[in-house]
Amino acid sequence: xxxSIIAFFKNTKKSEKNANSSKDAAxxxxxxxxxxxxxNVSADFLDLMRQEIIDVIKKYIEIDEKEIDVRLTNKQxxxxxxxxxxxxxxxxxxxxxxxxxxxxxxxxxEEKKVIKEAKQIITETKEQTKQEDDKEKKDxxxxxxxxxxxxx
Numbered sequence: 001x002x003x004s005i006i007a008f009f010k011n012t013k014k015s016e017k018n019a020n021s022s023k024d025a026a027x028x029x030x031x032x033x034x035x036x037x038x039x040n041v042s043a044d045f046l047d048l049m050r051q052e053i054i055d056v057i058k059k060y061i062e063i064d065e066k067e068i069d070v071r072l073t074n075k076q077x078x079x080x081x082x083x084x085x086x087x088x089x090x091x092x093x094x095x096x097x098x099x100x101x102x103x104x105x106x107x108x109x110e111e112k113k114v115i116k117e118a119k120q121i122i123t124e125t126k127e128q129t130k131q132e133d134d135k136e137k138k139d140x141x142x143x144x145x146x147x148x149x150x151x152x
Contacts, residue, residue, distance in 0.1 A: 046072065049087075057091060064092040 050070040057063060069090040075083040 046070075053089065054091070060097055061093050062095040062097055064094055067092045 050068075053070065054063070054065070054068060067090075069088070071088050072085050073088045075086040077083040
């Protein structure tokens with residue numbers, strides 16, 4: 001008998017939780033519809049944007065897709081009034097992908113290599129220009145001497 005009373009109260013709590021969760025879900029859906037209407041954004045557009053954001057993040061970070069919360073909210077102004085719509089994204093991170101870290105390091109190495117090569121090219125170009133300038137000066141001196149000899 002005691003077990004049936006406990007089971008009754010457990011079922012009552014479950015039905016209250018289900019009613020509350022249904023109420024909260026309905027409230028959230030209504031809130032979303034109002035936000036989409038105010039921001040002039042369709043539900044399809046919001047879903048597409050959400051999926052694209054998730055796809056980009058998934059390239060670099062392992063995320064918990066079941067717990068992702070992306071929605072439009074209203075930004076509260078400092079005076080307490082409702083401001084412009086804002087995109088809210090709560091995306092739980094499980095792990096940063098090692099490939100992203102490795103790729104980042106490789107890109108940094110490649111960038112350093114390109115910079116080193118560019119510096120070397122600049123140095124070689126400066127040396128070549130200096131040599132050409134020196135040769136031109138030497139040729140000019142020789143031409144000047146030859147001209148002076150011919151005038152004498």
